Amino acid sequence: MANTILKKERLIPGQTSKLVIHAPHIAAKAKPGNFVILRVNEKGERIPLTIADTDKEHGTITIVYLVLGKSTALLEELNEGDAILDLCGPLGKATHIRTGGTIICVGGGTGIAAMHHIAKGHHEAGNHVVAIIGARSKDLLLFEKELKSFCPEVLISTDDGSYGHKGLVTELLKDRLEKDTTVTEVVAVGPVPMMAAVARTTEPFGVYTTVSLNSIMVDGVGMCGACRVTVGGETRFACVDGPEFDGHKVDFAELRQRLAAFSPMEKQSYEHHCRCKCNDKK
């Protein structure tokens, strides 16, 4: 059945999970950089999630999410064999893949999963891909094994030093850019402050930097304009003009503000959900 969860892996228990979903129509067309919009149930909202991997042969797509609010909490309640009510995609522009040179793909937190698909696309196009991934500590690191399966180099940093370099991904990136002049592009996917920091790090080196933006979306097909972001002084829509943009031109401060637009309501919705669940248990 379409949209059935074939495999669920709790990557970080209670926080981050990976779903392999049967979606042959989407898998057939999906390219690195694309995302889906899904709705868990009849009363659910439409939320965008980046495609972390596809398997055209088996007709599946992989998504990874962080439980943040009610919608992701509902998703977390689904198990193998359950179906997601609505799943729409692949949406957004695919990653623009240039060939030749070294590509550094930087991923942070849940963004590592989305970065994985982009890195894979660069690898399949014949590029030399270096992955730099970071998390707060070792247990929170995602997709290390997957990235190591095709990236000749995977550099790791943790905030607490429990694994790899103690510090930030940008330190590893800066170090690398100083030593390596073959780098033609840097791709960054992760929390907004991380992407902004990556863009600041690469700027003095003049290396083109792609960031994948996780704006708020409703329809995801260019209708509503909720995902608008200022790039190079112009308003662009992350869903149809992106989600990837030139990191040196994105107004990250505005993006951060816009991402917080519904936070009081998201909190209210999550609390309402938890209350209802408690009442159900009683």
Add this chain to the structure above:
Amino acid sequence: MTKSRKETAPRVPMPNQPADERRRNFDEVALGYTREMAMQEAQRCLQCKKPKCVKGCPVEVPIPQFIAELAKGDVEKAYQVIKSTNSLPAVCGRVCPQEIQCEGACILGVKAEPVAIGRLERFVADEYMHMDACDLITAKPECPLIDEEKKVACIGSGPSSLTVAGYLASRGCKVTVFEALHEVGGVLVYGIPEFRLPKEKIVAKEVNALRELEVEFVTNFVGGKTFSIQDLFDQGYKAVFIGVGAGLPKFLRIPGENFNGVFSANEYLTRVNLGRAYDFPNYDTPIIRGRKVTVYGGGNVAMDAARTAQRLGAESVHIVYRRTADAMPARHEEIEHAVEEGIHLEVLANPVEFRGDERGCLTSVLLQRMELGEPDASGRRSPKPIPGNTYELETDLAVIAVGTNPNPVLLENEPDLKLNKWGYIQADETTGETSIPNVFAGGDIVTGAATVILAMGAGRRAAREIARRLGIPE
């Protein structure tokens, strides 16, 4: 009854929900005629030999014939007559700009008020909403035998596609309608609010009538993304109709436009209508409930957004428009309803800047006072700013309803589709055929933002041509 008496009879007024009640609920504003009212109004029709009203109707409903049946009390026959050319009468009876179409052409309107054709259509359609049977639609005792070989695909599920689907399915074609969103109906669902067009009672029933004709609806499928036009031909579809709407919202391009609290009308209405945000947190889609709301634009969409904000509990709602109220493109009835509900028309005013607080939340708007200048080439007096005359209006929710640009999703991915100078799809005026053979287009993606009924008219023309090519007799 003599003709002269008919001419002087007043138009039967439409019962409405009282303004002070309806401004706090999403129930339908106009309550509809009773059978007595409808029959009384039907008596006013002069039954012209050369009816002008039919020419005014984009889908050519045989108006005098249906009114004659209604005047006799045969509502079922009246319904069949309407359905012979109009797939969505309960929708049209509610949202068509009748005053400039059928009713605008009515000869009674010269000296008195025209026949309330739209209200009569609504009454007849509503009487039969509960009966979706094929014989009512096609006047045949059985549903047509669907020929699986005559496969037609519609991209988008708004009024133009639904018209194509209704026309072809009732003539035995196998129609599949692909919709990008999770619910069928296009603008009827995400755009037009519940209080003007009930979703369950009306739109869902009209869609179900099509399901009975074996029309297949596939949701969450995006033309240009999930599938291409070529994919459809590869799957055996003989013709494709593109009715994907206008899409991409226009913004004002003024400072502060990306502050939190500034919405496009599309986003605002989609959250409320499709996402049922009015019932948050029972439904998960959030909405900012503005205290002091400003809406920019003067069309039906602006009226819908303003009246929605009022219903969501706003203290004040201002519609900001740079010309005067009588130049607003919205239907007169909608403006009147909005004003009755307490919405202020802030006319001869133009926004120049949105202002916000340190957290990026909208707090006010700077408006430029306008005056009407000399008539321009189109004969319309164009508004011009009064130098130095600006003022600030407090607002924590701004909704921009100044139109749309062509949505790029399908167009970018189908480079063979020729576009016109405005970026919309170029389609033959009589057949709706595009630059790709057997691919037709109609509605807002061809004309730019227009009305439901014009989209339906385009759908009807395309469907007729598709039927002809599939060898189906008229």
